[in-house]
Every structure is written in C-alpha cells, then in structure tokens.
Amino acid sequence: MTPVAPLMLLLLRVTSPCDTGTRVVLVPFERLALPSADARELEEATRRAVAAMPDACLESREDTLARLRGSGDALAACGDAECRSAQASALGASKLVRGVALGVGGKRSVALTVTDARGTEARAQFEAPATAPGEADARAKKALEQVWSPRTTARATREPQGSRMLPKVLWGAGGAALLAGVGFGLASRSTESKLSKNGGECATAGESFAACFSSQLRKGRNQARTSNVLLGVGALLGAGGAVSFIWELP
Amino acid sequence: MPLPLRRTLTLGVLLLASSAASAGPAQVHYALIVASNTGTEKSQAPLNYADDDGARYYELFAPRSREVVLLSVLDAETQALHPGLAAKTRPPTRPAMEAALTRLNARMAEDRVKGDVPVLTFVFVGHGKRGAAGEGAVSLLDGPLTRTDLYARVIAPSKASFLQLIVDACDSYFFVHSRGALPVGPAYAEAVKGLLSDRALARYPQVGVVLSTSSERESHEWSAIRSGVFSHLVRSALSGAGDVNGDGKVDYAELRAFVAAASQGIDDVRGQPDVFIQPPAQDRAFALTDLKDVSSLGYLLVPTGLSGRLWVEDARGIRLVELHKERERPLVVSLPVGKGYYLRSRGREATFSITRASEVVEAGGLPWHDVSVASRGAAQDAMRDKLFSVPFGPRFYQGYMASLGIPQPVDEAEADAALVP
Numbered sequence: 001m002t003p004v005a006p007l008m009l010l011l012l013r014v015t016s017p018c019d020t021g022t023r024v025v026l027v028p029f030e031r032l033a034l035p036s037a038d039a040r041e042l043e044e045a046t047r048r049a050v051a052a053m054p055d056a057c058l059e060s061r062e063d064t065l066a067r068l069r070g071s072g073d074a075l076a077a078c079g080d081a082e083c084r085s086a087q088a089s090a091l092g093a094s095k096l097v098r099g100v101a102l103g104v105g106g107k108r109s110v111a112l113t114v115t116d117a118r119g120t121e122a123r124a125q126f127e128a129p130a131t132a133p134g135e136a137d138a139r140a141k142k143a144l145e146q147v148w149s150p151r152t153t154a155r156a157t158r159e160p161q162g163s164r165m166l167p168k169v170l171w172g173a174g175g176a177a178l179l180a181g182v183g184f185g186l187a188s189r190s191t192e193s194k195l196s197k198n199g200g201e202c203a204t205a206g207e208s209f210a211a212c213f214s215s216q217l218r219k220g221r222n223q224a225r226t227s228n229v230l231l232g233v234g235a236l237l238g239a240g241g242a243v244s245f246i247w248e249l250p
Numbered sequence: 251m252p253l254p255l256r257r258t259l260t261l262g263v264l265l266l267a268s269s270a271a272s273a274g275p276a277q278v279h280y281a282l283i284v285a286s287n288t289g290t291e292k293s294q295a296p297l298n299y300a301d302d303d304g305a306r307y308y309e310l311f312a313p314r315s316r317e318v319v320l321l322s323v324l325d326a327e328t329q330a331l332h333p334g335l336a337a338k339t340r341p342p343t344r345p346a347m348e349a350a351l352t353r354l355n356a357r358m359a360e361d362r363v364k365g366d367v368p369v370l371t372f373v374f375v376g377h378g379k380r381g382a383a384g385e386g387a388v389s390l391l392d393g394p395l396t397r398t399d400l401y402a403r404v405i406a407p408s409k410a411s412f413l414q415l416i417v418d419a420c421d422s423y424f425f426v427h428s429r430g431a432l433p434v435g436p437a438y439a440e441a442v443k444g445l446l447s448d449r450a451l452a453r454y455p456q457v458g459v460v461l462s463t464s465s466e467r468e469s470h471e472w473s474a475i476r477s478g479v480f481s482h483l484v485r486s487a488l489s490g491a492g493d494v495n496g497d498g499k500v501d502y503a504e505l506r507a508f509v510a511a512a513s514q515g516i517d518d519v520r521g522q523p524d525v526f527i528q529p530p531a532q533d534r535a536f537a538l539t540d541l542k543d544v545s546s547l548g549y550l551l552v553p554t555g556l557s558g559r560l561w562v563e564d565a566r567g568i569r570l571v572e573l574h575k576e577r578e579r580p581l582v583v584s585l586p587v588g589k590g591y592y593l594r595s596r597g598r599e600a601t602f603s604i605t606r607a608s609e610v611v612e613a614g615g616l617p618w619h620d621v622s623v624a625s626r627g628a629a630q631d632a633m634r635d636k637l638f639s640v641p642f643g644p645r646f647y648q649g650y651m652a653s654l655g656i657p658q659p660v661d662e663a664e665a666d667a668a669l670v671p
Contacts, residue, residue, distance in 0.1 A: 030496075030554060030579075030580050031496065032493075032496050032498065032541075032551070032580055032581075032582050033493075033496070033497065033498025033499075033541045033542045033582065034498070034542075077554045077555045077557075077577045077578045078555045079555045079556065079557065079577065080555075083555075084555075100551060100553065100554075100580050102549070102551065102582060102610060103498060103542050104498065104541045104542065104549045104582055104584070104608070104610065105541070105542075105543075105544060105545055105547060105548075105549065105584075105607060105608035106542065106543065106544030106545070106608070107608045109608075109610055111551055111553070111610060111612045113553070113614065123612055123614065123615040125610060125612070127608075
C-alpha cells in the first residue's frame with residue numbers, strides 16, 4: 001500500500017465542514033533550534049493568517065491531528081512537489097501548508113511550503129520577533145499573500161517568461177497611435193498656420209486662389225480629424241492596457 | 251565603510267543586543283587556533299593542508315566569537331584562497347601562543363567579573379608525536395609543545411569557564427592524556443576510556459576534548475577538500491550538520507556520533523578517523539556550538555524530504571559543510587554571509603547566496619541542475635565514495651549510543667512532532 005493510501009481510507013471516515021475545493025490542511029510545524037512553545041506560537045499565527053486567505057477553509061488543528069493519528073503513521077517525507085501534491089489530494093485538501101519554525105541566529109522565523117493539490121508549489125518565509133507580539137500574524141499574512149493565489153503559482157511554474165503580453169501589446173499599439181495622432185495634429189496646426197498668413201501657398205495662385213484655399217483647408221481639417229481619431233484610439237488602447245494589466249494582477 | 255569593518259560593527263551590535271536581551275549569564279566565545287604544516291622531526295614530512303584547516307577554523311569561529319586568534323603561516327595557495335587573512339595571523343610559535351593566551355585570559359577574567367561565561371576553544375592542527383617516555387607533543391614552528399606544556403600553559407592558567415580542546419594531529423591522544431600502562435596500537439583510544447578519571451584531565455572538569463588519534467599520514471588529509479578529514483568532519487558537525495535532535499546545539503555526543511556515521515563506510519582502517527571525544531565533566535551536555543546564538547551568520551535549511559549525501563562549496567571551491575541526511579527530518583547549517591554557494595549532491599548542484607545575517611535559504615526551493623564531477627584517482631574515489639556513505643540522523647544516533655551503552659536523556663516530549671516527518 002502506498003503512503004497515500006491510508007490517508008485516503010481515513011479521509012472517507014472523516015467528516016468536515018470544508019469542501020474539497022476550499023479545504024486547507026496545515027500540518028503541525030516542524031521546529032529547529034526553537035522551543036516547542038515558540039514554534040506553536042508561530043504555527044498559530046500562521047493558522048490565523050491561512051484562515052484569512054480568500055477561499056480558504058482551514059481544517060482545525062485537532063481534526064488534522066486526529067486524521068494524522070488515525071492514519072497510523074506520520075506523513076511520508078516527500079522529496080518532490082508531485083508527492084506532496086498527492087498527499088494534499090489524499091487529505092482531501094486544495095492546499096497543504098507545511099512549515100518549519102526556526103530559532104537560528106537569535107531570530108525566530110518560519111519557512112513555509114504551500115502545495116496545491118493540482119501540482120504547483122510555492123515557498124515563503126517570514127521573521128517573527130519575539131519582542132513584538134502580534135507582529136507574527138501580520139508577517140505571516142504578508143508572506144502567505146505572496147504565494148496564495150493559485151494563478152500566481154501556476155504562472156510562476158509554467159510561464160516564467162512572456163506573461164502579461166496583452167497589456168504590453170495594447171500599450172504598444174496605444175503609444176504608436178498617440179504618436180501618430182500627435183504628428184497629424186502638428187501637421188494640421190502647420191497647415192492652419194500657413195493658411196492664416198495671407199493664404200500660404202495659395203497667395204500666388206491668382207484666380208484659382210479660392211479652389212486652392214478650399215483644398216488646403218480640407219487638407220488641414222482631415223489632418224486634424226485623423227489626429228483626433230488617433231489620439232482617441234491611443235487613449236482607448238492605453239486604458240485597455242491598464243485594465244488588462246490590473247485584471248492579470250494576482 | 252569597508253566590508254570587514256561593517257561586519258565587525260554589525261556583529262558587535264548583535265552581540266550587544268544579545269547580551270541585553272538575555273536574562274541569564276551569557277556565554278562569550280573565544281578561539282585560539284594553532285595550525286602548522288611543519289613538524290619538529292626530520293622524519294615528519296610537511297603537511298599540505300594544516301594551514302588551510304587553520305584558516306577554515308578561523309572562518310568557522312570568527313562570526314560567533316568575540317575574538318579569534320590564528321597562529322599559522324599560510325602558504326601561497328591558502329593566502330590566495332583567504333585574501334586578507336594572512337595579515338591577521340601570527341606565526342605558530344611558543345611566544346606568540348603565550349602572548350595570545352595572556353590577552354585572551356585577561357579578557358575572559360573581565361567577562362567573569364561581569365558575570366558572563368567565557369568559553370575558549372583551543373584548536374591545534376598539525377604534526378603530533380609521542381616521545382620515548384610516552385608523552386605526546388605537537389609541533390610548533392620553534393619546537394614541540396608537550397602535554398606538560400599544554401597543562402601548565404594552556405589549561406591550568408585558563409580563565410575560561412569552559413575550555414574546548416580540538417586537536418587534529420597524529421597521536422594527539424597522548425598530547426592530552428598520559429600513557430601510563432596503556433596498550434600501544436590502533437585500539438588504544440578505546441582501551442583508555444575507562445581510565446580517564448585517573449588522569450590529569452580529570453582535575454579540570456571544565457575541559458572537553460575532541461581528538462583525532464589517527465597515526466597514518468595518508469588518512470590525515472584529503473586533497474579533494476584541501477583539508478584534514480577529521481577537521482572537515484568536525485567543522486561540518488559544528489556548522490549544524492551534527493545537530494541530531496533539532497535543538498540547535500551540537501554537543502559532544504552528537505559530534506561523536508556524526509564522526510562515526512561519516513566514517514563508518516570506510517573499509518580501510520587507515521582511512522577511518524580514530525577519535526576520542528569527551529565532554530566537560532562539569533556539564534556533559536555542554537554544547538560545542540549553538541545555532542541559536544546571535545551571530546553574523548546566514549543559514550541553509552535542508553528540509554524534510556531532501557536526503558542523501560550533500561555538501562556546500564563556496565565560490566572559491568572550498569567545501570564548507572558535508573553531510574548525509576536522513577529524509578525524515580529538517581536540518582539547518584550555518585554559513586558565512588556575503589558569499590555565493592553551491593549545494594551539491596552526486597551529479598547535481600544548486601546555486602544560492604546568503605546576503606545578510608540571519609537570512610535563511612531553503613534548499614527545497616533551489617533550482618537543481620546536473621553536473622559532471624571529475625574523478626581524482628583511485629584513492630580519492632574511495633574517500634569520495636565511502637566518506638559520508640551512511641545517513642546521519644536520530645536513527646543512527648540512537649543505535650550508535652545504544653551500541654556504546656551510553657544512556658540518553660529523555661528528550662522533550664512532543665506528541666505532535668511524531669506526526670510530522
């Protein structure tokens with residue numbers, strides 16, 4: 001029987017208010033160079049931070065311990081994310097949070113590993129000064145926020161490069177449109193300026209002055225209209241780029 | 251501001267903060283390292299890496315000590331590997347050693363007046379020899395330092411509350427202990443264990459000893475790591491790899507088990523470091539090192555699940571820490587700040603750096619890639635393959651201690667700890 005199998009059998013016997021899509025299991029912390037009371041304090045701070053994450057239904061410590069005890073042995077020591085992800089699935093959890101509480105170098109800190117049942121994994125750390133009670137909660141929350149979004153994790157794993165292309169394209173096209181619009185605007189202004197000075201090029205046209213003047217006027221108006229359209233398109237593309245950028249934020 | 255000065259100031263601030271924060275008497279650490287490649291006898295060929303070991307002990311102890319003195323003549327290669335260190339050294343002579351001891355004792359006496367607990371680590375790396383009368387001696391540049399000298403000049407006048415002797419030299423057992431009626435041969439270290447209380451060392455219960463008693467030069471140094479094998483094991487253990495129970499401390503029993511595990515796979519008796527390790531009688535649980543102490547070090551966390559033979563090399567190619575980790579527990583090792591490192595195992599490596607004091611780098615998140623390792627010949631292959639071939643962890647430790655008949659203190663009961671890997 002694989003190490004995961006007893007956990008799966010146990011899962012069938014355990015009732016929990018959380019559904020599989022939102023259940024988060026936080027495994028009791030390991031500790032290094034830190035008294036157990038301090039490690040427990042840091043674990044509780046992390047539990048509170050996990051519970052505050054969006055779409056997270058944190059299993060109580062008692063339930064997690066009961067399930068682990070019921071499984072008859074400890075969680076197998078996985079060597080890779082795939083194995084840990086399988087453990088998360090076996091526990092019926094969307095995420096599995098592990099932590100090591102450390103007390104090295106005169107400082108308390110926590111190293112967290114958040115494993116998604118879908119196979120992705122992220123790591124975070126935070127320091128928690130013993131002299132500032134309550135600070136651990138804030139730092140745990142901040143550390144978790146950096147790794148909690150499944151989209152962020154997946155992107156970091158699968159799309160190390162080339163992400164957020166749409167806003168870049170929109171901004172590029174918008175910038176080009178704005179530049180062209182400014183160019184047409186300047187040309188229009190130049191035409192207007194020339195015509196305002198005794199008819200510009202049409203001053204020597206003689207009898208065809210009126211036709212020349214009308215033609216130049218039409219040309220200037222077209223330039224102004226094109227400029228306005230391009231500036232508008234550029235502004236819209238820029239705004240679209242900003243919206244898509246914000247939309248893709250984790 | 252120059253980097254060394256900034257580091258010194260940082261360490262000073264950290265130490266001040268530590269002493270202010272802790273309520274009990276604070277341990278204050280000092281180290282005197284004597285490392286000499288040359289022997290006093292014509293028959294003693296110069297060692298290659300005693301000076302390297304001295305330099306590495308210096309780098310190990312400096313970030314966690316108030317003062318470290320290195321008495322050594324570093325060769326050209328060692329000076330190139332440790333830029334700036336040569337300027338801090340003095341030659342390994344008797345006057346230099348006595349001057350250093352006088353200064354350190356004065357500082358430790360002041361510490362005692364303040365209520366602190368000064369701890370002196372005395373390290374010797376180099377040639378040792380047992381004389382005709384059975385008295386051991388180690389080689390300084392200007393002559394031998396005999397066991398009588400050791401007691402009269404180092405141990406007896408010491409103001410340290412605890413004195414840790416680390417001696418990596420041939421026949422170093424006889425440098426600390428008198429021969430008496432002891433048998434001569436490879437098994438003498440085992441044979442003398444029951445007689446220690448009658449020897450001179452028993453008069454100094456504050457003294458702990460860590461001795462290499464190898465008598466074969468070819469087993470003493472390993473060119474692949476530019477170091478003596480025993481000293482490499484000791485430094486690895488003291489960096490944190492020897493902490494078997496996760497309390498952050500490496501005590502004498504853990505060091506002994508670590509060395510035994512690391513050398514257990516070596517079939518050739520000449521390659522096995524023959525060691526004698528005894529804690530101070532005054533406090534047998536006294537730790538050689540404590541990772542909890544405030545220091546200017548960074549840390550590598552090797553998490554549960556990552557196992558096997560691992561070693562950390564820095565950008566100079568110096569192997570700082572080596573271990574064979576059991577899978578079912580996490581481990582943390584300390585490393586100097588401001589350097590780039592390679593975490594290596596057979597056939598693969600991962601790079602990382604530590605940029606600030608107390609920074610923790612988690613090895614589980616490092617990107618690994620495959621590497622090819624050049625072979626260095628049959629002897630090197632044997633050492634490479636056999637050393638650290640046995641995993642070290644609670645299972646080995648408990649079995650090893652049970653085999654020695656040494657009772658283990660009941661550890662802090664922690665029901666939850668048994669549930670996690």
